[in-house]
Amino acid sequence: MKIETLVARFSGRCVYCGKHVNTGERGPHPDAPSRDHFIPLSRGGSRGAKNTVLACHSCNQAKGNMDPRLILFTWLWLSPDSFHAALERIDGHFSAPNRPLH
Numbered sequence: 826m827k828i829e830t831l832v833a834r835f836s837g838r839c840v841y842c843g844k845h846v847n848t849g850e851r852g853p854h855p856d857a858p859s860r861d862h863f864i865p866l867s868r869g870g871s872r873g874a875k876n877t878v879l880a881c882h883s884c885n886q887a888k889g890n891m892d893p894r895l896i897l898f899t900w901l902w903l904s905p906d907s908f909h910a911a912l913e914r915i916d917g918h919f920s921a922p923n924r925p926l927h
Contacts, residue, residue: 826860826874826877828848828858828859828860828879829848831858831860831877831878831879832846832848832858832879834879835878835879837879838879839879839880839881839884840861840863840878840879840880841880841881841884841888842881842883842884844856844881846858846879846881850882852882853882854882855881855882855883856881856882856883857881857882858879858880858881858882859879859880859881859882859885860877860878860879860880861877861878861879861880861884861885861888862876862877862878863876863877863878863893864876864892864893865889865890865891865892867890868890868892
């Protein structure tokens with residue numbers, strides 16, 4: 826999926842931190858837009874559009890291949906407002922498989 830498509834789909838915001846990505850930046854710049862597999866391929870995620878999200882380079886690097894369900898749990902534990910804001914950004918574009926955490 827093209828970055829431009831993801832920018833439009835997610836209103837130019839990183840699904841993890843909510844910042845607007847800087848579409849003028851490329852590569853390793855922290856605010857550069859990047860594609861992320863919400864559920865990492867290494868954890869059984871698909872390559873399809875429903876599992877592809879917009880992330881700033883910084884968040885994409887920090888997430889790595891972590892299971893997003895663990896990240897969402899951490900957000901909830903740290904700040905319920907952050908958790909709910911993340912859910913609104915995600916906006917039902919994809920769903921996590923019903924598998925137990927490892």
